[in-house]
Amino acid sequence: AQSVTQPDIHITVSEGASLELRCNYSYGATPYLFWYVQSPGQGLQLLLKYFSGDTLVQGIKGFEAEFKRSQSSFNLRKPSVHWSDAAEYFCAVGAPYFGNEKLTFGTGTRLTIIP
Amino acid sequence: KAGVTQTPRYLIKTRGQQVTLSCSPISGHRSVSWYQQTPGQGLQFLFEYFSETQRNKGNFPGRFSGRQFSNSRSEMNVSTLELGDSALYLCASSADGYTIYFGEGSWLTVV
Numbered sequence: 001a002q003s004v005t006q007p008d009i010h011i012t013v014s015e016g017a018s019l020e021l022r023c024n025y026s027y028g029a030t031p032y033l034f035w036y037v038q039s040p041g042q043g044l045q046l047l048l049k050y051f052s053g054d055t056l057v058q059g060i061k062g063f064e065a066e067f068k069r070s071q072s073s074f075n076l077r078k079p080s081v082h083w084s085d086a087a088e089y090f091c092a093v094g095a096p097y098f099g100n101e102k103l104t105f106g107t108g109t110r111l112t113i114i115p
Numbered sequence: 116k117a118g119v120t121q122t123p124r125y126l127i128k129t130r131g132q133q134v135t136l137s138c139s140p141i142s143g144h145r146s147v148s149w150y151q152q153t154p155g156q157g158l159q160f161l162f163e164y165f166s167e168t169q170r171n172k173g174n175f176p177g178r179f180s181g182r183q184f185s186n187s188r189s190e191m192n193v194s195t196l197e198l199g200d201s202a203l204y205l206c207a208s209s210a211d212g213y214t215i216y217f218g219e220g221s222w223l224t225v226v
Contacts, residue, residue: 032213043119043205044217051213090158094213102148102171103215105158 002027002093006106014114015083021076021109023091032094033074034103035065039087047089050074061085086113117142119218121206127224133194136221140187140208147189148215149181152203161204164189165212193223201225 003026013019025031032051036044048059055067065076074091088110092103120139128134140147148163148171160173164183181191187208193200203220 034215036217043121043219044207046214046216049214094215102160102163102173103150103158104160107157 002104004091004093004104004106006091006109008109010110012112013081016080019078019081021089023074024072025093027093034092035076036090037087081113083113086111119206119208119216121218121221125222128196129226130196132196135190135192136204138189138206141216144208144210145187146209146212147183148207149191150205196225198225
């Protein structure tokens, strides 16, 4: 069974500082990996996804993530955070075959930005 | 292109009642899935439909059911509501089966 671990429940960073959110997955093969962001009271917005190919993927809002097979990780990064980045971030894993369209989510990391 | 639309956005129900939530997927998307989000359990997969057929089901009791119509719209129903069913219910749709887009959710409070 697939699983996702987000070790950091809550992270606080200063506006303008760099950010890295950690995500580790468990899956027997190369999974499909995703990062979603959720603002308070809202649904989930897809930030980026990794299916195959280049292990560094670019997403929206200036985010990027790097797939590291040897570490079973898919960490999310941003060079300089903005106050509007304050939200909850979820890493998710999906099985790469048609007919299994379900995602397994991590428990999320809440990001607080201080001025 | 309009996103995933869910109705109603907020609702309050009494224990023992039933509730139906509605979801309109992104135009052209044939796969619709539902997730439950609670503070205690996080985001959990409920079920997924494709072309009116349920293809996957999560580990939820039979009180939770769903269906998909020929126009890809979907509904989920929860019967005999319990306090623990209070949650944000998220609908998502997909065109390719892999990239999943979520709606804003329906907030259900059971009192």
